[in-house]
Amino acid sequence: MAADRLTVVGRAVPRLDARDKVTGAARYVSDLALPGLAHARVWRSPVPHARIIETLTERAAAAPGVLAVCAAADLPVKRLYFGPAYRDQPILAHEVIRYAGEPVVAVVADTERHAQAALALVDVRYEELPAATSAEQALAGNASLIHPEIERAGHFRDLSGLRPIPGTNVCQHYAYQRGDLAHALEDADLVVEGVYRYPALSHHALEPHCVVARVDGDGLTVWATTQHPFPVRRELADVFDLPLAAVQVVVPLIGGAFGGKCYTKTEPLAAALAARVRRPVRLALSMEENARTITRHAVSVVIKTAVTRDGTLLARECDVVLDTGAYADIGPRVATKAGYRAPGPYRIPTLRIDAKCVYTNNVPAGAYRGYGVPQVTWAGESQMDVIAERLGLDPLALRLKNLLKRGEEYVAGDTPIDGDLAEGLEQTARAVGWTAPLARGRGRGLACAMKDGGGTHSTSTAIVRINADGSVDVLAGSVEAGQGIRTALAQITAETLGVPFASVVVAAPDTSVTPYDWGTSASRSTTIMGLAVQEAARDAREQVLILAATLLDAEASMLTIRDGAIAHGDRAMTVAEVISGHYGLVGGEVTGVGSFVPGKSSGSLGGATVFWESGMGAAEVDVDRETGAIELLKYISAADVGQAINPRECAAQDEGAAMQGIGPALFEARVNDAGQLVNPGLIDYRVPAFTDLPPTLETVLIENADGPGPFGAKGVGESGTFCVAPAIGSALTQATGVRLTELPMTPERVWRALRDAERGSLPPTLK
Amino acid sequence: MKEIAMTVIVNGDKHDLTVPPHETLIECLRDRLGLLGVKKSCDVQVCGTCTVLLDDRPVSACTVLAFEARGRSVRTIEGLARGDDLHPVQEAFVEHGALQCGFCTPGMIMATVALINENPRPTADEVKHYMRGNICRCTGYKRILEAILDASRRMSGASAGNGR
Amino acid sequence: MKVEREVTIAAPRETVWDFLWDVPRLAGCIPGARDVRTIEERKTYTAVVADKVGPFKVQFPLTIEVVDVQAPERLRVRANGRDTAVDGLVKVDLDVTVTPAETGTALKVAADISVLGKLGTLGHSVIVRKGTDIVDRFAQAVRAQLEAKA
């Protein structure tokens, strides 16, 4: 269906959830109250690594209002350990504490106040063990094994092939090689090498994790702030040895996620406590506890590039090390993807990639918007600017020369490039005024990156129900965490069915009602769940047309639904009339089902990507030479969305992603002092605020309707985060001549680099 | 411990309550009066999701004690719309797509109402300075700024209408 | 958080080294320390350290463990304790070296102090300052004791 004849898709209709959110009527898990609700609080380890000697809970158990005080052994579970990649994380620390902040004892009481008071009476005796609180320490020869043996969870096909390195703290080792490295290095006119560091970050979505769990009969119901209702259902089924059908996971609106609410976190603990006290239990974390639950991976990248004098990339070697913390969570997949995407969106004949996911005694690291791309792009794109400078080439020209073209292969077996990267970069450069004269002391930089979007081997199923009154229910497991997926699915349904947008309602995910969905992450939902919903809508539409054909005595193939009605000659029937006409009463419905199952292919990750999510960024900055403070004047972000289902929401996603890139570029980072998180809350951990909005923040949407998703759509959720740091970094270099290799580029780091440059000592990176 | 008897007007409705001194305003509004639109996030007065208006001035409900509302008026997000008729700031937020997850939106809107009430036609910089204490992790702030500037134009231009 | 201080004491090295083992007098040099008891000679001790930063009072029942002794030049001690009232925990790894210097003996105190739990959130800078202040006053007190005695 050509874009011009679209009536609902491609239009900036208001969000379905906007009115509730602007009137305060929107309800989140943290607003849920149930009769007899009990409250849980968690005693967390102050030390990063220790052997538990004894948990002393009697005094707490006797405190007023306390219903139960549980250590690991007291939890009524069949399986204590969980995890999407490895089953390595205990619901409560068991025999060994592996990170500072790890839950060790849980208190359940009739009120939050009683639970909080009883918490102070819990004591745990432990013997401290040596802790490895950085990837370097954990890789050192003398480091103790944080997990002597690890058991694969077997939940995800792509994770069945994980390759830990026995006898080390490496829980996933991804390696890929092609071409003749020695030969390429010889042919090169220039070989550049650098080490780049990206800090650990806290997600700090504004709604902290919250779970309400209730055990009823022999089943279990959990309301959770999760992006993965179905994987959580599977994990809970394993923990309690229940059939999947007996576990119900419901996810209302979520107050921001960004990957921090992927997979299983505190759900098993809340459920186990509910099972123990036989009352519904609410476990709501504070912002500080959130920061001690999940983080973005701190990453170091050693990257070497061989290039000819005219700027043709011959070879690239990337050694990527990710600190995945005490428990793997989804770290092994992030490490694999980080490695896979490290070379960048370029035609590079010879590659050697090595990515290691390393256990440490830090807070576990998992998914975070961009999934490894911002970390490796900081390295790869910064180095492209080093090359441009050393060869005297324009950074834009150097990139355009090497960017993969539509149809070219990134890696043998993976989906050919499905977008026009050069067009995107050129539009970005134009928008920032790349060739315009620069005011004195200012600088411009740009960067581009790409990720295999849509998740790996991810599948979605959806149901579209046309009710007897013509209103439509969409049952889809996609979670609304603010990205606007419900609105997008409603637009896709209305467009495909030919019914008014206002008649479509999208249900909240509920694993006992909405069909299976792999999960809401990797920018996949609009594309993959979109295809499932589109197929379900077509299925329902065909059924209605068949019913109408008999009622109108016409050929079904001749009929179509427009604005909720079917016209045939001078006669017309509404969809409602068709359905009730068919059932001969006011009730009845037509139900369509659709699903998306990924094709089989060999690709380096054992599966071809559904689409490529490319992101481009360009920045213009000024620099206060005395304080080192970088002032971001202009940031342009380009996103190839294929076909925007809702243009305003697509641009909004990209602007929000860019702002989440500005944080770690300039000031945002976790400060880890030997395993202790020094800045857990928002007083000492700086997230971007209103005053960080640059005078110009612009998103360029590239729409060539060339995506695999409905109406040519692709995913857009993450690309805005990819390029901010390297674009600002190279703008800093153009403005001042200094180049930083470690984020964030705080004023003090810039000041030190400027001072070192003045004193003539070699700028740190050009070894 | 002596409880404090107090009368407070919340969103126009009079309430006679007795509160212990250690009860915070957010506990009173959410747990006693069921106003779940007031959101708790950072709990240290930084994020602004708990912003409510105390005698039309923006305060952090997480840290202001409930008894401080004695004899005063409190306005929360639930008190802005008139039935189905949204307040201009609410309308502007919807039209400009100035919200995504919505968790910061109630606080963001209440701070905006206070800002426009105090400074009817703020410049972009004045908006940024005033709203520095309202964190949003999803939108990147651009559309919120546009919505605030648009709402301020409408409200000062709007002779009639509910420019409350 | 690492803090290092060095003071030169006008006293011979042996006197300084012996002083380190005169537990009651050494404990007197630790600001806010009292109830120092020897559990196992030259191995484990206990003490209560009370201190305050403005209105924030803390009281840590410390267990002090001698980790390594290289007489007469190096002594490493680990102390940790929990203040249940404020749910704060302090851990101190103390590395004291005693080396001859022209005008007597160089006493170098290297402390790795971490304050954990709720107390840690009081503000990183306050803890760093408090830690530095304690190590300073300890080193000065040792010198004062020895120089007065010598």
Next chain:
Amino acid sequence: MLRPFELSEPTSVAEASELLARHGDAARIYAGGTELILVMKEGLVHYEHLVNVKTIPGLAGVRLDAGTLRLGAATSHRARERDPLVRQHFPAVARMEADVANVRVREVGTLGGNLCFAEPHADPGTLLQVFDATARIEKKGSARTIPLEGLFVGPFETCLEGDELLTEIVVPPLPSRSAAAYLKFGFLERPSVGVAVAVTLDDGHVADARIAVGCVGPVPRRMREAEAELRGKPRTETGAALATAGRIAGRAADAITDLHGSAEYKEHLVGVLLRRAWDQALAAIDGSPRR
């Protein structure tokens, strides 16, 4: 979550002072609560008894008394930020208050609360010192006035006795041909470095120079040794003196390395902010007869 406490609402300073004396360490003055309630919620400290000073008439208010600004201890930051008298006669104070924390903290937080909580990373205590402001401290039956600088003893610690209340801050006007300026730096929620200056010109020379540095050391302090470098200098030849004064003030600020940055960098920033605040003050003097 706050643990229970008793609240008393005295209607006079004497009554408040009596309550504080009676309850000793278990009692604490409660004004805006923007810092006290946070540390109590965090469980870092607990008081059985809070003494609300907002019910004492006369502690809130901003008055101009023959050019001297009299600030009630219980007035909010926003009151001073928006008060026409302050904006006209003490614009530097109004500008400083406008940048304290965020608008909600400014609506509720008081000057007395800010000064007496004495969190090192704060603004009012630094700027007001360059006006030679004084603090009026009262208790049952007596009162005393001290230079504001003397109020601060250490982080979170003032010289107030258990039963004393800070009731007023008195800010004398600067002489003619004078202006003050305050600049701060930092990207965390609390400022990392704060520098205040007050300059008086006479016949093209620096008749008086006052400098205060805050946030860097345990307490905000006047930097008199640095001030001496500038006094008497021709206004057009202060470049070298400012650099020296900056180094002296930077070292005297007793900086430490922490989350806000390294000691070395903070010392450098003291020098940078000093020169910029100085230039701002001179521009203000040139801009109008008296500020």
